[in-house]
Amino acid sequence: MPLIIVRNDITKMACDAIVNTANSSLLGGGGVDGAIHRAAGPGLLAECRTLGGCETGQAKITGGYDLPAKYVIHTVGPIWNGGGHGEAQLLRSCYAESLRLAEENHCQSVAFPMISTGVYGYPKDEAFRIAADTIEDFLRFHEMAVYLVVFGRDSLMVSQERFADIQQFIDDNYVDEHSDDQLERRRRVQGSMMCNAMPVIPPQEPKKKAKKPLLGGIFASQDEAAAPSLPVCEEAEAGLEEALSQIDESFSQMLLRKIDELGMTDVQCYKKANIDRKLFSKIRSDVHYRPKKATVIAFAVALELDLDETKDMLMKAGFALSHSSKFDIIVEYFIARGNYNVFEINEALFSFDQSLIGQ
Secondary structure, eight states, X not given: OOEEEEESOGGGOOSSEEEEEOOTTOSOOSHHHHHHHHHHOHHHHHHHTTTTOOOXXXXXXXXXXXXXXXXXXXXXXXXXXXXXXXXXXXXXXXXXXXXXXXXXXXXXXXXXXXTTXXXXXOOHXXXXXXXXXXXXXXXXXXXXXXXXXXXXXXXXXXXXXXXXXXXXXXXXXXXXXXXXXXXXXXXXXXXXXXXXXXXXXXOOOOOOOOEEEOGGGOEEEHHHHXXXXXXXXXXXXXXXXXXXXXXOOOHHHHHHHHHHHTTOOHHHXXXXXXXXXXXXXXXXXXXXXXXXXXXXHHHHHHTTOOHHHHHHHHHHTTOOOOTTOXXXXXXXXXXXXXXXXXXXXXXXXXXXTOOOSOO
């Protein structure tokens, strides 16, 4: 199962388990911790009192009580102190230990908040990179739906340098294409006026062709006499059959061919694309499968296709990249730079309020 980024209130997630960013006492606090305790009811606090607290980077599990989730996994994230005090290792451990507990308790789905990015002050872009990398490593060897739940757009943000670079790329390719200065508008208006001012010429009747006699004294036009013996409908049908016999390979055929050419396994491909195994099975079993555009791009990223190959794969599924779409421009930005990390691409897409790939 893939890593799925969603904008939601984590207390509303109907997963097997949700993760709580707790303090070391496990007795409730502010932010996500307080919201989860309020939604779960007093039973959660009563069970937490029996756990004896929790160390930073570790995790403990309780029941979900009044929450839609069956379990709550409590983990204590590190406080940001500049990055030189083992914060990254501790944050990575929060995700790894929570996933371990979810697996041990046979969870099929788990939802995480962005750990330590609130009052603990962990930089959002670095925290996201650690979360995505740790979850990706886990999903290479396990089947589980993992949700990263963010409440607002500013909860997940690419670095300011990368954000500015992408914004400039969008401006260069999107704004210019949609600009409409006064000179251009004036030219179109003048052209329209000239067309309207031109006199209308009535259509001419076609000249009648001379007829020549056929056998039996019947006359026919020269066109009719020269017409082939094959009826028109049969001609058209034969041409259509010939055209259909030359149909190009489908999206599914190209995908499977590329997987073989690159020496990848199916599992490696759909996991790298952040695609669900069941969806991949449908694609493999149906040569005429019609995917969504985001699915095609996710596989192009997994296969590390260049821009021309990506456009070719999109075309086989009936799509194209267009500079009239911010989504397309952002995807083009990453592929043109050889960055095929689906989670970084999704982080950027999310930051610009675009739909995500894969999932």
